[in-house]
Amino acid sequence: FRNSDINIDPNRSTSVDPALLFSGASTQFSLLRVGELTWPIALMNQMWASGGRWGLEQAKYDQTRVRSAWGRTYTDVLKNLNVAIEVAQKAQPVNKNAVAQCKIMMAFAFAQTSLLWGDIPFSEAATGTVDLPKFDKQVDVLTGSIAMLDEAIGLIDPNAKGIIAPNDLYYGGDMTKWRKFANSLKLRIMFSMVDADPTKSTAIGQLITSGNMIASSADAMQFKYYNQPGRQNPRFSFTAIFRGGVQSDWYCSKVVYNLLASLNDPRIPYFYQPGPAAGANEFVALNSVETYTDKSALVNINLLKPDLPEVSFSYSEQLLLEAEAIARGFVTGSSFDMATQRFRAGVKESLLSLGLPTAQTDTYVAGLPALTAANYKTVLAQQQYLDLFMRPIEGWVQNRRSGTIGQEIPAMTTPAGAPVSGLVRRLLYRSEEINSNPNTPTGLAVDTPLWFDK
Amino acid sequence: QTRTITGRVSSPENEDMPGVSILIKGSNTGTVTTANGTYQLAVPAKSTLVFSFIGYKTMDVAVGDQTTLDVRLVADLTNLDEVVVTANAIVREKKELGYAVSTVGGSELVKARDPNLLNSLAGRVAGVRITQQSGSVGGSSRVVIRGANSLSSASEPLFVVDGIPISNSSFNNSETDIVTGGVDVGNRASDLNPDDIEAMTVLKGAAASALYGSRARNGVIVVTTKRGKVGSKKMNITLNTSYRTDNVLKVPDLQTDYAQGNLGVYNPRLGNGWGPKISSITGPVLDYKGEQVQSLTAHPQNWKNFFVTGNTMINSIAIDGASDQGDYRVGYTNLRQTGTVPGSELTRNTFAINAGRKITSRLLSRAWLNYVRTTSDGRPQQGSNTTNIIGTILAGTPVTVDINELRNNLFAPATQSVPAGWTGDLARAIDLDGIQNNPYFVTTFNKFSNTVDRVYGGTSLSYDVAPWLNLTGRVGTDFFTENRRSTTRRGTRGRLNGQFDTNDIFERELQTDLLGTVTRQLSTDWTFKGIVGHQFNQRTIRRSRVLSDGLNIDQLYTFANAQSNVASNFYSRREIYGLYGDFSFDYKNYLFLNVTGRNDWSSTLPVDNNSYFYPSASASFVLTEAFPNLGIVHKDILSYAKLRANYANVGSDEDPYQLAFTYNPLTQASDIYTFNILYPIGGASAFGATNVLPPTNLRPQQQTSYEFGAELKFFGGRLGLDMTYYKTFNYDQIISIAVPQSTGYSARRLNVGELSNKGIEAMLTVTPLKTRSGFRWDAALNFNRNVNRVESLAPGLTEFVTTSGDGFGIFVVAKPGETFNIQGVGWLRDPNGNIVINPSTGLRTPGPRRLLGSIYPDWTMGISNSVSYKGFDFSFLIDIRKGGVINSQTVGIVRSGGLAAETAINNRTPFIDPGVIRNADGSYRPNDVPVASVQQYWSQLDNSVSPETNTFDGSFTKLREVRLAYNFPRALVGKTPFSNISLGVEGRNLWIIHSNVPHIDPEANVLGTGLIGEGLERGSIPSSRSIGANLRLAF
Structure with a gap:
């Protein structure tokens, strides 16, 4: 068989364009965010209610429903981005923008994985060269992700081409927007760290001062879905496949509903729809162990539309983070007036993105209290949480960092029958990793806080 | 002086024996029997015929003065000359072989x-x-x-x-x-x-x-x-x-008393048996089709009625x-x-x-x-697919649903859950929510x-x-x-x-x-x-x-x-x-x-x-x-x-x-819910590097x-x-x-x-x-x-x-x-192997994964x-x-759904699950807390919690x-x-x-x-x- 091509695989290639790896990695990453990492997390952290449907009982903190996200993030997202970087670096000339785009996505994925699981393989991960990657401390993962973003920003040349449409499914190859997202992502990661590492406040201030972050809804980082079979938002597919298009799985959680009600928030009918047997404006919320009835309110089907994008970073999120930075005095020359202005702009953006009429939005925003030293922690955190309503991964981080243990906003209590006494604060490592990697930390309970969660 | 002798050779069972070779002893003259087992041969006087055939004892029969000679062969159970087809269609005598072989004749197979x-x-x-x-x-x-x-x-x-x-x-x-x-x-x-x-x-x-x-x-x-x-x-x-x-040889043994619902409350939106007793339902209620009825009837033979004679x-x-x-x-x-x-x-x-x-x-x-x-x-x-699985549909069909009615009504009535804007035929479901299909539609x-x-x-x-x-x-x-x-x-x-x-x-x-x-x-x-x-x-x-x-x-x-x-x-x-x-x-x-x-x-x-x-x-x-004359053994x-x-x-x-290290063209991205995203998406195709080094x-x-x-x-x-x-x-x-x-x-x-x-x-x-x-x-x-x-x-x-x-x-x-073992989450046990019961619910607790049997x-x-x-x-x-062992999910499904016969015993009175409760000091006492409800008990035995109870000696x-x-x-x-x-x-x-x-x-x-x-x-x-x-x- 010497000099024979019989064992050359006709089904697979031995070379590849990094753009093709990038589109695969980003699609897989988005699918996990909007699918497998949505339902169990939204239920476990009481953002949505299960009503006893699907065995996704909130009180169980059932992590068997997050089965493939760990593995796929490493093997199908991070590894492929890493390989894409290697290929792009071997190109003549080096495709620096492609390297930057891949690094930004890698930083995003590493930070997200760490904010879910805590200490994770980072420095030795996803390369195939280290057999048993060590678990880096969360602080090192997040710091490393920021450094990775800095590297990427340094490589970006807005006048050159990197990975472009159609393979760049987020920005179509617009490197200016990638740079904005990279800076905004740095901001988000730093905010997740600042309670545990107060020195990050300075960095946050500098970042905001130098700008070049997401500055309009057109800059938002989002993955588009389409109303075509197989290209629909999986949240739509879930209802379409299991329920014949009738939303009867995701119920209105008392925690969120009570917060909305206390704020007299016009988003209630946008977030929810009344149960089939309920009156026109009757929203019956469920707590984390209640079984649904015909009257139980459900997550609004309009939020499960087939062509809704998966939002990775929104303009409203940016504005509210800026408001927080200013209110907490991280930015030099800041004032509560300035903070209030960003805060209101952020809330307004949040409501408009849901489709609320401008007039109603303006009225609500005008009625929001001005931020003060006394109220900003609560008022801001409430709006930040509501802003992330359909983004359980970020919403969970927001809730955990919104106050010290037990003082989170909004407040939640441990569901009756939960396997631990506290709230769920982390995902547990998957058996695939535990069984094959002796470096996997052990003995962690679901309610053990992560490093950042102070 | 030769004469012609005719005859028939038969098997011990008196079947015709074609192909038996017949030789005049001491000569090279002979013949073989026909398909009917008959033969005809010219023989000299006082000769002896030798009848031989593989698998039968060779017989010497003296020809007297008769003109017909029928012979019934005797099977040679020692099979000395049995031949075996071995590698490359090479025929060998079985006794030559230094390894075990087994042959099954074609006649056995038909x-x-x-x-x-x-x-x-x-x-x-x-x-x-x-x-x-x-x-x-x-x-x-x-x-x-x-x-x-x-x-x-x-x-x-x-x-x-x-x-x-x-x-x-x-x-x-x-x-x-x-x-x-x-x-x-x-x-x-x-x-x-x-x-x-x-x-x-x-x-x-x-x-x-x-x-x-x-x-x-x-x-x-x-x-x-x-x-x-x-x-x-x-x-x-x-x-x-x-x-x-x-x-069908065996179908699940189901209860016949309880309607669908939750914790004894009737609910036609569900496909299970956790409702009240069917006999206790009086007055107008909605049935699974969304029609108002005065009472419900049990249909215990749904499985048997579904399967037909092949x-x-x-x-x-x-x-x-x-x-x-x-x-x-x-x-x-x-x-x-x-x-x-x-x-x-x-x-x-x-x-x-x-x-x-x-x-x-x-x-x-x-x-x-x-x-x-x-x-x-x-x-x-x-398997587990919800749209096409007859086993799963049947295993979730409430007792109040009549399978014969489903056979004659494939499509959903307007009273059953119909998605907004749907036109055209729609499968009738076995539940008001419209989740599980009519098996006959499938x-x-x-x-x-x-x-x-x-x-x-x-x-x-x-x-x-x-x-x-x-x-x-x-x-x-x-x-x-x-x-x-x-x-x-x-x-x-x-x-x-x-x-x-x-x-x-x-x-x-x-x-x-x-x-x-x-x-x-x-x-x-x-x-x-x-x-x-x-x-x-x-x-x-x-x-x-x-x-x-x-x-x-x-x-x-x-x-x-x-x-x-x-x-x-x-x-x-x-x-x-x-x-x-x-x-x-x-x-x-x-x-x-x-x-x-x-x-x-x-x-x-x-x-x-x-x-x-x-x-x-x-x-x-x-x-x-x-050693033909083994001294000791005759x-x-x-x-x-x-x-x-x-x-x-x-x-x-x-x-x-x-x-080689390869890159695979991808057709889809997936997560565990299998709502696959198909490529190309937004015009983008995708590749992934191999996941196997x-x-x-x-x-x-x-x-x-x-x-x-x-x-x-x-x-x-x-x-x-x-x-x-x-x-x-x-x-x-x-x-x-x-x-x-x-x-x-x-x-x-x-x-x-x-x-x-x-x-x-x-x-x-x-x-x-x-x-x-x-x-x-x-x-x-x-x-x-x-x-x-x-x-x-x-x-x-x-x-x-x-x-x-x-x-x-x-x-x-x-x-x-x-x-090779089946492994899955087992029940939490104390050092003596007793199942640990949660004192607040009376239910078992899932423990670590363990081997459940070979x-x-x-x-x-x-x-x-x-x-x-x-x-x-x-x-x-x-x-x-x-x-x-065998792990049966069907058993798990009919049990957790409250349809299995054993879920209905004793009128669903809560009972004490044998086990132990952990005391504050780390010691254990026998469980004295009844299960919160029979429904919760059986629901917990579902495979998604622990496959242990559904794993049986096979x-x-x-x-x-x-x-x-x-x-x-x-x-x-x-x-x-x-x-x-x-x-x-x-x-x-x-x-x-x-x-x-x-x-x-x-x-x-x-x-x-x-x-x-x-x-x-x-x-x-x-x-x-x-x-x-x-x-x-x-x-």
Whole structure:
């Protein structure tokens, strides 16, 4: 068989364009965010209610429903981005923008994985060269992700081409927007760290001062879905496949509903729809162990539309983070007036993105209290949480960092029958990793806080 | 002075005996009997005739003054001259062989007819375990000989027909496909037509088969097809017709009192049995259709009413003949089968031709060809899919739903949940929420259909260069195309827009052999036989698949009518060149030595390491012939004794294309909910780098085996014992070992791991009763105990998941020191093994994952008895399996859904689950807290919490087969145009005499034949009890 091509695989290639790896990695990453990492997390952290449907009982903190996200993030997202970087670096000339785009996505994925699981393989991960990657401390993962973003920003040349449409499914190859997202992502990661590492406040201030972050809804980082079979938002597919298009799985959680009600928030009918047997404006919320009835309110089907994008970073999120930075005095020359202005702009953006009429939005925003030293922690955190309503991964981080243990906003209590006494604060490592990697930390309970969660 | 003598030779059962050779003693003159068993011969006076036939005692009969001489032969139970077809279609006397073989004659296979030939072997051969995977029409059967030999692939034996290997592939082996609802597509060995088979020989060990190449390490099933036979007429015609019916053997035992609901509150939106007592519901309520009714009725027979009686008709005709110039046989068989699931059917047409001709006295040519066309429709899906699973739908059908009503009303009424804006037909659901489909909608419209066109055959030329030297060349091929389509109609609950899956498969195997055979008498005592050969083998697989989604027009399954088509294709080819030698020495016809060697060059291994040599040696010693006057044991007591031993080593290659680092074009991104995102999305296609790190310095895999055996016959063959002890070591296995996913890869391919099988096979045959009047009772018992053990894995690796039934909450794992085990989350236990109860709920707590039991039995046994008398032949076969476990999700589903009978006992009064409660100081006290509710108790026993309670001891005792055959007496047949008429009645899989598994047949396995792993059941189609009759007519 010497000099024979019989064992050359006709089904697979031995070379590849990094753009093709990038589109695969980003699609897989988005699918996990909007699918497998949505339902169990939204239920476990009481953002949505299960009503006893699907065995996704909130009180169980059932992590068997997050089965493939760990593995796929490493093997199908991070590894492929890493390989894409290697290929792009071997190109003549080096495709620096492609390297930057891949690094930004890698930083995003590493930070997200760490904010879910805590200490994770980072420095030795996803390369195939280290057999048993060590678990880096969360602080090192997040710091490393920021450094990775800095590297990427340094490589970006807005006048050159990197990975472009159609393979760049987020920005179509617009490197200016990638740079904005990279800076905004740095901001988000730093905010997740600042309670545990107060020195990050300075960095946050500098970042905001130098700008070049997401500055309009057109800059938002989002993955588009389409109303075509197989290209629909999986949240739509879930209802379409299991329920014949009738939303009867995701119920209105008392925690969120009570917060909305206390704020007299016009988003209630946008977030929810009344149960089939309920009156026109009757929203019956469920707590984390209640079984649904015909009257139980459900997550609004309009939020499960087939062509809704998966939002990775929104303009409203940016504005509210800026408001927080200013209110907490991280930015030099800041004032509560300035903070209030960003805060209101952020809330307004949040409501408009849901489709609320401008007039109603303006009225609500005008009625929001001005931020003060006394109220900003609560008022801001409430709006930040509501802003992330359909983004359980970020919403969970927001809730955990919104106050010290037990003082989170909004407040939640441990569901009756939960396997631990506290709230769920982390995902547990998957058996695939535990069984094959002796470096996997052990003995962690679901309610053990992560490093950042102070 | 010669005169003519005529007569008839018959078997002990008084059947005609054609082909018996008759020789005038002391001369070279003789004849053979005709198809009717008659003969005519001119004999001198006072002569003696010698009647001989293989398998019967040679009889000397003196011719007195009579002109007719009828002889009834006596079976020679010592089988001294039994011949066996071994490797490369070489015929050997059984006594020469240094290894265990078992032969099942073709006539055995057609008495109790099963459309899948393999099932007819179940329980007959020690060391061969046949497991029918489901009751689906055309369903598959798994064959394992002497235990699993591989950590990475199912250890299926090689099938060889007339010297040419044929495919037994299944192409059903994606775990995802199975979990989300694959159909049992059958295994291709079921294309073999029992009517065309002369004999099947099972070569159990590697020594038996070194000459077939590496694939023989899992054992070989050698099939010899029928050829033309000499008869009185120029041609013999045989007609055979048989009919059988199938009914489901076992369905879940359900409660009949409780309606659907939650915690005793009626709710028609649910598909379960956790509502109130049906009798307690009064006044207007909504039923599952959304219609107001005054009361509800229990329909306890839904399962039984759903399944129908399946019918199988098999008709065959064969024409054959032979002369001293050549022989021919042409056969045609038609099989039509309908299954127990409504709308499932299978048709198989088989054409077989086999012809040989002497071109010159030294040159013999032969050609044989089989064409098989199998079509099937409506094979039901199994597994966990919510749209198409009959088992799952039925297992969730509330008692208040009348299945007969569903049969007559396929579509949803306006009162049932109809999605906003839906127009067109919509499946009626079994629940008001509209989640689970009407099973009849599924069986009527959502069909899996396939067509297999298959040709296998070959041609050979054999030339006698000299009396001691023969050269034979042989070319053979087996190829088939299979076209599959499965449809999901628009309006199917859960797949509202409809979809279809088109799958085209082509597989071809080509083999050439060139061999020379030398036979030399070395001295008066020593005979030598040597074979040297060359073999080329090539295997090609081509597949293409299109998943089409979103149909614009209802029930039009064309690509252009789909909103999305995702196509994928696959091609692979592998080749092996082999050189082999087989050398036998025969000393005084009682000591036989055999050594073989083979060197392969495989295309799939690294070019610098693709050659491997493997040898074998075996010896056979016939004690009773070496020492005819064994001083102590009288010949009448110990009639025959043979000892045998062998050693073999087999090297083997691996799958093609595993050596390079590759990038795969992706068709989809997925998560565990399988809402796949299809590429291209937004115009973007995608690639992914391989998730399996390719190997470096790969070596061939190795297997070494030893076998010792003894064959003893006592009292002239009335009592026989054949025992074998064997040991097999498999090492340097090429497997993909899981690496931490954080490396970016899921596995690395390398040579690693050792797996052993040690076992005993025993076959005991007894003839307790035999009378001169022809009454005869034979009993046989075969026994196999195989101890499979994972000796080692890669350093540092504590377990290896061979098959992940992750969606089922279970895994099949290999752990050093253990065999293959089912593993899953177990209940939390105290140090004494008591289940720990949560004091606030009275319920169990899931604990760590643990081994739940071996997937393989401790031992298996088959007991057969047959009684014959004057043309009547009655027999039955009992099949016993001891040990091993089965996890049944169906049991879990009917229990957690409150439908199983046991969920209704004691009016659902909460009870105390036996266990312990942990005290504050860490000690334990007996549980005294009743379960919060019976519903919560049973719901928790679902597999998604812990598979432990749904994992059962898989032991069973089954009445596998009963049959009664009658051979019409000659006197009666003589008045008909036929030469032979026989009639048989048979029953298969009649009775589960003993089982520890509730609700289901313990033999089911949803994983099919392609994956390692048994003992997982989910929504499997219940197995069938079959009863049939067979009529055979010969002209």
